[in-house]
Amino acid sequence: MPKSLRTIINFSIFLAIGLGLIWLVTHNLTAQEKEDIISSFRRANYWLIIPVIFVGIASHWYRAVRWKLLMEPLGYHPSTLNTFFAVMVGYLANLAIPRLGEVTRCGLVARYENIPAEKLVGTMIAERAVDMLVLMLLMLITVVLQLDIVGIFFTRNIWEPLQAKAGGNRTWILAGILIVLVVLAYIAFRLIARSKIGDKVKAIFRGVWEGVLSIGKMQKKGWFIFYSLFIWVLYFTMMYLGFLCMDETRSLGIGAALSVLCFGSIGMIATQGGIGAYQILVQQTLILYGIHATTGYAFGWIVWLAQTLMVIVIGFASLVALPVYNKGKQQATTK
Template sequence: MSSRLKAFIQYAIIFVVTIALIWFSLQGLSEENKWQYLKDTWQSANKAWLLAMAGIAMLSHVLRAARWRMLMVPSGHHPRLSHSFYSLMVGYLVNLVIPRGGEVSRCFNLYRLDKTPVDMSFGTVVVERIVDMLCLLILIAISFAVESEKLFQFIETLPIGKPGDRLPIMLLLYIGAACIVFAVTAFLILRRNEKLKAFMTKTWQGFKQGLSSVFRLENKGLFIVYSVSIWLLYFLMSYTVLQAFPSTNALGFGAVLSLFAIGSIAMAAPLPGGTGSYHVLVPQGLVFLYSVPQSEAVAFTFIFHGWQTAIMIVGGAISLLISSYIVRKKNS
């Protein structure tokens, strides 16, 4: 089977699963005209809060671009903040089509703009992801500390396996076996192909240089401030959206924490922008934890996720156009 056919099958499966989950979520709308109900919910929203959320989102992206740029400085590369921001937004746009594809595409876009080595910048992206994972785990821990009883009850309702169930164990064994087979195959290929071995060695050196950048930062305190600020802004984004709708504006900060934890679980699914998994889990959380009516919870989730996606599409498309213009101008 060719690699193109495998990729096509993979994305076809992702597309089918996404559509199926969205369809399943829409069944939570008891109204006959579902799209009209979503439209009415949108019209009832406080647009000032939604615009505030858009502004907070863009500020978080600027801080993320500044933090990413900061990681590249120890390796001797000083891309412009604007170029880092454009590349970051292009990555978000690609992520909506290809799950996790934006991490690589933003590195290529930055190379087009500033000739920053892709292998090195990708190493800094991995550092970013590790730091973000730590921040996310801290926020989830805070969420469970504040709303532990409700969240544990919610998790028990999810079909993720019961104690004594062999499915998770078998899944781990299959994943482990697949990793061993992949590692052995890669080793044999590299051992016989000197050109590929040299390329991989060079790529690994650049990647390692990017990974070690966090230990060579001149101002580690500023890096921590950026990281904390980014996640505080993410929290404020969720808060402003809850305030925008009559059915959720009285839920309070505890609900924001719960929504954050549930949304993080949903976004971990390998689907474009968490589409589908987010639309299923978040309404269930709102209904189960805070007694929000099913239809209102589903409509809220669709508009929340749709508004986030619209911001990324507009910002990513504009950034892609600006990047292309800069590259053409340099080449001419």
């Protein structure tokens, strides 16, 4: 299959999943629920979204600074502005085609900083590995700190429906769940291990591990770890500040912000640009904290739109600024 055709198919599938999720949520809404969602949009204070956007830009700036640290052991010292512009254009490309952003930003830095693109691929693997580890750590912290809320979700959505269907016999429920999970896990493991997907999964984990090991060779490991954590602190700050834009979410605390950040991040990975999946996961997470489903759905859209518009505006601005900035650099070096 031609690469371009495969790219189009991947784009179509991810976008279709996202649009399908939007339809799944909205097609059964009553007229009152639709009016409630519209009312939530109208009552939101969009001026309070402006700080969220600036914090988001700062997170991308420090992502660029962190990326520079990964290039230094290779003997290259690109300018921070070029790296930042490449990061933003990469995010913009990801909105169009999945995974195109990584290729794009490597290509831009290679072009404007004269760094071989193949050497930048390893830095991308290291970045992904660290972000994945930090997200997993945050999810673990979130669950441990809020076992009561997680327990309520499990009881309400999984345990009670199963118990009702099984006539209240808890022993048989537990035994049945364990047996089914073990059998499914065994079958899935055997099927994946023998397939091409299994090879890809192994390659991904191998790449993640190699990326983590490469960090140990850095001279500025402390700064790299600091920036990696600080980026996620800024992501958390974006979510916490975002709560202020609606009266219903204004009183939510740190735990809610952590939960929405973690599960929303999964949504951003699941579909094209996070469309559909992000809003649903934010909505379902906020329900656990007593927020009405319509309000939670509207909040998910507001935060997603703020982030997406920021990427579009700054991404296109970066695309325009790159040749202008580098033309000025070339003129300065020739004088």
